[in-house]
Amino acid sequence: MSRKANKKEQHTQTQDAVEALSGDLHEGTIVKGYSGFYYVSFEGELYECSLRGKNRQKKVKFLPGDKVLFRIGEGVDDDTRGGAIEELLPRKNELVRPPVANLDQLVILTALADPAPDLRLIDRLTVFAQWNEVTPVLCFNKADLVNQEAQDKLKEIYGPTGFPMVFCSTVTGEGIEEVKALLHGKFSVLAGNSGVGKSSLMNAISDRWNLATGHVSEKLGRGRHTTRHVELFQLDSETLLADTPGFSTLTVPEDIKREELSRLFPEFLDRLGDCRFATCMHKNEPDCAVKHALANGEVAQSRYDNYLAFLEEVIQQERSF
Numbered sequence: 001m002s003r004k005a006n007k008k009e010q011h012t013q014t015q016d017a018v019e020a021l022s023g024d025l026h027e028g029t030i031v032k033g034y035s036g037f038y039y040v041s042f043e044g045e046l047y048e049c050s051l052r053g054k055n056r057q058k059k060v061k062f063l064p065g066d067k068v069l070f071r072i073g074e075g076v077d078d079d080t081r082g083g084a085i086e087e088l089l090p091r092k093n094e095l096v097r098p099p100v101a102n103l104d105q106l107v108i109l110t111a112l113a114d115p116a117p118d119l120r121l122i123d124r125l126t127v128f129a130q131w132n133e134v135t136p137v138l139c140f141n142k143a144d145l146v147n148q149e150a151q152d153k154l155k156e157i158y159g160p161t162g163f164p165m166v167f168c169s170t171v172t173g174e175g176i177e178e179v180k181a182l183l184h185g186k187f188s189v190l191a192g193n194s195g196v197g198k199s200s201l202m203n204a205i206s207d208r209w210n211l212a213t214g215h216v217s218e219k220l221g222r223g224r225h226t227t228r229h230v231e232l233f234q235l236d237s238e239t240l241l242a243d244t245p246g247f248s249t250l251t252v253p254e255d256i257k258r259e260e261l262s263r264l265f266p267e268f269l270d271r272l273g274d275c276r277f278a279t280c281m282h283k284n285e286p287d288c289a290v291k292h293a294l295a296n297g298e299v300a301q302s303r304y305d306n307y308l309a310f311l312e313e314v315i316q317q318e319r320s321f
Contacts, residue, residue: 025069025086029240030062031232038062038085040070041234047072047083060088064230064242065101065187067091093132100189100230100242105135107183109192109201112167113145117154118193123306124250125191126163127264131253137164137182141197144169157300160267170200180205180235187232187240198243202233205241209233251313258314262290265307267299283308 028042040047049070051060062068062085069087091101106129110117117140126136138158143151151167158165164182168175179201182188190198202209232242252261262268262282268290272280276287282304293299 025071027089028068028070029232030064030066030068031234032064032230033062038068040068040083040085041232042070044237045081047081049083049085051085055085055088062088063094063099063101064232065103065240067102093134095128095132095134095189102187103134103189103242104186105129105137105182105188107137107139107188107190109139109141109190109196109198111142111145111193111196112140112150112154113142115193115195119157119302120306120309121193121250122158123303124252124310126161127252127256127261127310128250130264131256135164137188138166139179139182139201140165140167141201142169142171143167143174144171157302160298160300161303162266168201170197170204173204176204183235183239183241185238187242189242202241202243206233206235252310252317254317256314258311258318261311261314262307265303267293267303268307281311283311 026042028040028047030038031041031046032039036050038049038051040049047070049068051062055062067089068085069089070083070085073082073084093103094101095103095106106125108122108125108129110122122138126138129136140151140154155165166175166178166182168179170176183205190202192198230242232240234240256264258281259279262272268282271289271293274289275282275285277285280288280290282288282290290299290304294301294304
């Protein structure tokens with residue numbers, strides 16, 4: 001079954017689930033899970049919810065971003081209302097790392113300096129996002145630490161991809177309004193290495209959040225993990241943003257086939273039909289349009305090198321099954 005057909009079936013299942021259950025249930029969004037409880041957002045309020053026994057018995061895994069049907073219960077305290085989750089609604093997508101569901105875009109936050117940009121991690125995340133039908137957004141922070149030449153170099157690398165791209169600084173405020181515009185009306189996940197300024201960016205977007213921030217170790221060249229778990233934050237009634245724990249490793253999705261990988265590099269797409277061989281892997285084959293574009297400077301060397309590295313990983317994964 002195709003992913004689109006599967007989504008259509010899931011939508012039907014969602015409608016059936018809603019209609020089959022009693023009218024005192026409400027549809028909310030999980031914003032975080034902690035110590036066996038799940039905090040569900042509904043109509044501007046947060047409910048501390050437990051799981052019904054059937055969900056614990058089935059060992060259902062709930063993620064931030066999940067849509068659930070829940071029943072409102074008694075208050076936990078003066079500030080928090082209680083409830084119980086009855087049903088997990090079908091997901092439109094899911095990421096494993098960071099562990100979230102139903103997102104619209106993955107905002108890949110990278111520092112322009114301190115620490116230096118990790119282009120391979122950026123490219124891994126763009127591949128991962130597109131494979132899950134999520135829009136990658138490239139956000140380069142700490143623009144106050146580099147000159148225009150450094151920014152232009154990244155524009156040359158990623159401009160041909162067509163991914164939304166923004167340069168910002170939480171120190172000077174440059175690009176913050178543009179970041180807000182990209183986030184508006186969507187559920188976005190903010191992901192990137194430790195020390196790139198995820199929490200600082202969120203504080204610049206909204207002073208209501210007041211998240212803890214860390215510093216970059218001069219010895220290790222990376223930041224401390226100031227975010228310990230995935231939690232969703234609501235900027236307005238239409239906009240959700242998730243801050244995620246820092247991480248530095250990510251594998252390519254296990255179900256990608258070698259012939260599918262090149263389609264996750266948008267600057268390759270228009271050239272795929274011009275290769276001599278329909279099965280061209282753009283590695284050692286003669287008359288390869290992608291390699292021709294590389295030689296002409298139309299494809300960035302770093303993007304091509306990372307494609308080859310990911311291709312080898314995919315081939316190794318295929319051999320292991």
